[in-house]
Amino acid sequence: MEKNLEGLSEAQKLLVNCNLSIKKLGTCIYDSDLRNYSDHGSESHFVPEDERILAQIDKSEINKFISHNLEAPSFEKAGPKKKLYFEPGSTISAIVTCGGLCPGLNSVIRSIVMMNFYRYNNQITYGIRYGYAGFIKENSYDVQLLTPELVAGINTLGGTILGSSRGNQDTVKIVDRLVELNVKVLYAIGGDGTLRGAMDIEKEIDKRGLKIAVIGIPKTIDNDVSFIDKSFGMETAFSEACNSIYAAHTEATAAANGIGIVKLMGRESGFIAANATLATSDVNFCLIPELDFDLEGKSGFLPQLEKRLVRRKHAVIVVAEGAGQQYVSDSKNPNYDPSGNVKLGDIGLYLKDKIKDYLKKKNIPTSIKYLDPSYSIRSRAPTPNDSIFCSQLAQMAVHAGMSGRTGLVVGYLNGHFTHVPMELATSRRKKIEPYSQLWLSVLEATGQPLTFKNE
Amino acid sequence: MEKNLEGLSEAQKLLVNCNLSIKKLGTCIYDSDLRNYSDHGSESHFVPEDERILAQIDKSEINKFISHNLEAPSFEKAGPKKKLYFEPGSTISAIVTCGGLCPGLNSVIRSIVMMNFYRYNNQITYGIRYGYAGFIKENSYDVQLLTPELVAGINTLGGTILGSSRGNQDTVKIVDRLVELNVKVLYAIGGDGTLRGAMDIEKEIDKRGLKIAVIGIPKTIDNDVSFIDKSFGMETAFSEACNSIYAAHTEATAAANGIGIVKLMGRESGFIAANATLATSDVNFCLIPELDFDLEGKSGFLPQLEKRLVRRKHAVIVVAEGAGQQYVSDSKNPNYDPSGNVKLGDIGLYLKDKIKDYLKKKNIPTSIKYLDPSYSIRSRAPTPNDSIFCSQLAQMAVHAGMSGRTGLVVGYLNGHFTHVPMELATSRRKKIEPYSQLWLSVLEATGQPLTFKNE
């Protein structure tokens, strides 16, 4: 029966898809025993097999679905299951980290190892070196046995002890290696490209009729995964970005008509820029990929900046790397990095030049300082709160893997951990809505106009 | 009609109450206009008057309510309303901070002022000095006019620029002063005692037929407010506590059989202790008020500690200040502080002495270091993430106040801001459930036994 989605908003229509079920490898036959908790009379810590949590919790929103005879959108709830598919005590798994650095990678790695070792008594967890490339024999990278001793304390380190790389690899070779290593659960930590690679691996596994679970942990410092409220590392990123904003503000106020520009991560979504702006009170202009801006013209950015300078003698600008790409990249002939991401033009340097020229023409002396702290930010160790979040994601991932689920990523929605089908998680990017509470708060924090577009 | 609550758990029964409605002072007749957003065609940023968000989002939990013919529990959703009760541009309000310090107080103060000034164009926001005592004329504390200039940058400072004090004051005098100052909205930031004081003020206002709103912002570093997932300052507190745990661990490992004890905040709830334990990987024992423990006997704490020392030559203990009170306070003749809180016995020093005696008897040389970092923790500036949270709480509070709501606190549940009736918020304390995901994570992080109780 076809669903009647008329009258639903785009966002609502998308949510209809979340009710997809999660793929399972087979029947769960092993008991999960958390150090004899059950003997103490409690099983309340197990999450029932079919438990789901609502994706929409505004009552008016739910009612719209009900009025369309649609089920309220929900996701499978993550957590420890009473019955396991893989045998605890002998399930071998592997961890791979791919793409750019993100705070918390080592916390995720460590917690998967600890969870396997202590909770499920699995002695063998392999670490794959330098991303998917580590699966390819020709590269001669050693596979690393990850023990509790080896991962002790790594949660206080930035980066990834496994190393990383961009780009996918031959799926057939990867699955050959999984089989050779007798791996039963693969934990793939990475972004969109990595997860698409993981889906291909999962298809190859399925094609061969193998019983290997593929679990994704979405790594996106940009926080741009759909149906997931928050991704690990984002909090650390915007927290650390505050230092650069402080520097930019200090520089800006130290010169007559001083300007500080901070370029922050955010290819298609401005969450880091917006949150860093909110967390300080020093930003006067925040530019994000979601909102186009004109440079010239009455409402344009440059005249607005000029007004601010005249009034206050300094200005701080935060710009997400993906903002204003129409000015700096050739959309007809894009370049791509090995992960398949479009190479972005440098909007920060472009703005710096444009501002310089504009103020020169206006005879306003200035001093412009441009900061690009990306590598310093993404290589940081996670904040304590982020660190806990990483551990929990990792724990949920291992619960999911041991239960024989596959083709999912661990998500976080409305304060709860969820299972999100990989194809759904990678279907589109989450973005800042222009009339959302988040963006309105940014407008109020900066005092910037609603738009830099001329009519 | 009486509700049939049979078969519902205690937690579920309590949730039934959340459907209480929020008190309003009267009809909203003023338009709220956010810098002509509506002219741009959007009203999507306003939260509908009767919007509610679900308090339970596990589908199985909701179904239990439905099967009892009960409405699914929900809370009013916080946020900007299209119609206001108080006139924007001329509504005078007052802010008071009470009780012990908590990271983020200044961020809350600043955001209320900024919100009043820029969003609602209200020029006058008063700061009351030193808690409720500042309302009392006899104390001769000046009332402070809080301007954007005055609050600039205070979000990076710990403490409260207003000062604070414990204890409530004569409600009649307080309301007299509110009337004298022509205050229309009172923002009371404080804990249980403060909120009870606020309820008394609200009753006195009501008795006199005045139209003054009383809005609470729950301040509890312990994170122990019912129906509220997270309270401001908590994240900063456990983040900062990690430094003390690091110190305790460093000290413990530097001596043969070295022991580090860190006492953390947590009068009735162990959230800070539990989260700090999870955020590091150095804690071996975490003791919280929710879980009794024996000292002696096979399963008792001391023999378990001894086992750890023999095996690993050092141990780190985190103990919440309210843990094990049966050992250190006279429950029959309790002492109270001016806020009405029972004065706790010092479980940290008690443990230190007990451990010392025990190990001496066992002829195990040791070196015990005891850290009590409470003042250092609670006086910190908020982390960037906490700072944003404080700002948002404050913004929600002002939206609520301007809409003429009263007798509520701003809450946060399942990732959304809510209105919680004051009497509900103060009705009981939120605690860590022994079989919750949080506590299970602590058990796995520490490796400590499920219980220190002998059968």
Add this chain to the structure above:
Amino acid sequence: MEKNLEGLSEAQKLLVNCNLSIKKLGTCIYDSDLRNYSDHGSESHFVPEDERILAQIDKSEINKFISHNLEAPSFEKAGPKKKLYFEPGSTISAIVTCGGLCPGLNSVIRSIVMMNFYRYNNQITYGIRYGYAGFIKENSYDVQLLTPELVAGINTLGGTILGSSRGNQDTVKIVDRLVELNVKVLYAIGGDGTLRGAMDIEKEIDKRGLKIAVIGIPKTIDNDVSFIDKSFGMETAFSEACNSIYAAHTEATAAANGIGIVKLMGRESGFIAANATLATSDVNFCLIPELDFDLEGKSGFLPQLEKRLVRRKHAVIVVAEGAGQQYVSDSKNPNYDPSGNVKLGDIGLYLKDKIKDYLKKKNIPTSIKYLDPSYSIRSRAPTPNDSIFCSQLAQMAVHAGMSGRTGLVVGYLNGHFTHVPMELATSRRKKIEPYSQLWLSVLEATGQPLTFKNE
């Protein structure tokens, strides 16, 4: 009589000049009274008028001077004098900060104000806005009265509350302004260019027969002032640089053959690069302006880098901005900034490109991350130790000014504060000696070869 300097090293010959005397405006007739200390029987805190401290304290070095019939080189010792030239209680002074930011500027400003106000009872200290430009009436910058209230807490802020600018201004107009403001002591905080400007001002004052003292506080984050062991801000700079090195190391180890390059301040002297290298243990190559390097050839930098990569699979490079300028700037047609400094070519980006090309030719896959944290570093608040040092420099400056000395900068040598004639301080730059203990330590810390020059 001509001095016989034969047999003395270059460094020794230079030291002969330090025995120059400091210029004084006239006889000191006012008593300095530190809160009646003298009444308590002690005058031991006053530094005798003619006290000097040795510039060389190796006995063998001193003997060389003695054997040449030369006086052992020494500098006038800084500190409070018993007799003052200017009347305490009514001496007006002015502070100006020039050139690029440096950690500690606000600490220096604050301490001059506090010292004037509390120690010498001088109520009026002016702050000149935006460097020497602030003296020029046409610029319409207000002169700021600096009170203890206004400077409270600024020691915890980076930057300068006065603002800064590059370049000198019309000396006649500056002295006119000093006269108009009735300034008796000018405190000029800045680098070489600023101090040369200060000398010109002093000459103009002298020409007019005015009694105005000009005291310099040398600001050079590069630590490159001759006859001065340490300049303020340097410690903060290399301490903060450690974070970027940590980031570069984290990035480098996360990729196969990963390389992290950190460009640090150091136009002609590599002190920040060298100290940051020593303070971490992650740097493998440290390149400084003092030591030329070849890129190609057996001993060249690129082949040495390749060897390291083959052996350890990653490398971290720290390069001072002034290193290898022969590769990136046209020494025949140099460009200058408004401070008169040669504009440096970007050696960091150059190295990045060269390395990339070289490894490509060698078929070694790599991932190179380039960090340029200069603005983040120089805008930091000072470390506690640097902050104390700034305060002491400022105190010494005020003691010098009140005693009627002029044309000097406050120095620090062999653990003591000194007076250094301005022309001596600006005569040449201090550099790292290739066989010094500092550089040998760097060689041992990095394991890099003694030289990257081919024979």
Add this chain to the structure above:
Amino acid sequence: MEKNLEGLSEAQKLLVNCNLSIKKLGTCIYDSDLRNYSDHGSESHFVPEDERILAQIDKSEINKFISHNLEAPSFEKAGPKKKLYFEPGSTISAIVTCGGLCPGLNSVIRSIVMMNFYRYNNQITYGIRYGYAGFIKENSYDVQLLTPELVAGINTLGGTILGSSRGNQDTVKIVDRLVELNVKVLYAIGGDGTLRGAMDIEKEIDKRGLKIAVIGIPKTIDNDVSFIDKSFGMETAFSEACNSIYAAHTEATAAANGIGIVKLMGRESGFIAANATLATSDVNFCLIPELDFDLEGKSGFLPQLEKRLVRRKHAVIVVAEGAGQQYVSDSKNPNYDPSGNVKLGDIGLYLKDKIKDYLKKKNIPTSIKYLDPSYSIRSRAPTPNDSIFCSQLAQMAVHAGMSGRTGLVVGYLNGHFTHVPMELATSRRKKIEPYSQLWLSVLEATGQPLTFKNE
């Protein structure tokens, strides 16, 4: 011939002793070759055998010695020597850390190991566990082989990887163990007690005619070693203490007549208290062991505190742990800890009680917060500047050891590293002079009276 010391101050008389010579085990016969530096034509990095540096560098001070026909006081200069006593490549050494924690211990350990391994090619450096106790066989502590891999990165950790303990042990057994392990150089890192123990070990070695060098690295967070300007860890300690002062200040300002008390390290010398006071600008009273104070009476501390409260409504007090011991300890029947230090009474708690009582009597409501951050401070990793200092101390120690010197500690004076005979270094404690620049700066920073003593 007896020396005529008449007319010299006490400080000057003490300095006469510094000209003692350093004990050497014998003739140096091995060449020291720093990676063929000499082949490059330079030997300038070697410190001549008999080089000394002046202990006094004020010319007037030196002249006093000369006028007494005394040699100017000087110390042997530390550094690499051209000739070695022990054979590079095969000299075994051992490191022991004793007493309480101090920031930088691991940096010292690491640098000794690296220096041995890379500079002198000595493969074997042993780590002794848990202080001198680790030498005693009966304790069954393993001796640890310290390799570059094992010490990699430990410079970023607080504490000591070797562990520590208080108290000396049987010297005969220690020397037996040194012989058994074939140790040629013992590096003892510790305080007064430890160094006295080291002297006993040296005597036992001498008695047996053994050729084993004993080199001390003075560890005193209090910075109280005579003839040494600065000891490692002190900078980190007072830097970290600033956080507690910030907390105390925040608490104090948050209450009407609020008082914050911070007890800091400093048994007999107030260097940490004084420097922490200078590094912040929040301290109003600084009490140190060197200066007695009355509590009552017109000039007494309590009335002065009251005056401050009346004027400013809050106060911050920093008190060194050894201050005011006459009030809190029984000097006739002192208790001792295993290191032989007198157990101090708790002046912080005493002050808190006295202030409370005093203000109660005066009917001044208050809120007093007491912070004792000692363990948090001493367990920190060193600041970057301290870390470099630790490395250099360690390098100097190894140079001294390899040259066959013994019975010395590495010192630091007037900006240079020195050799100080152990008996001289332990002969008395360095203290803050009441009329020194340091203490005068504290008086000006706090605004406190010159004395709290009634006439």
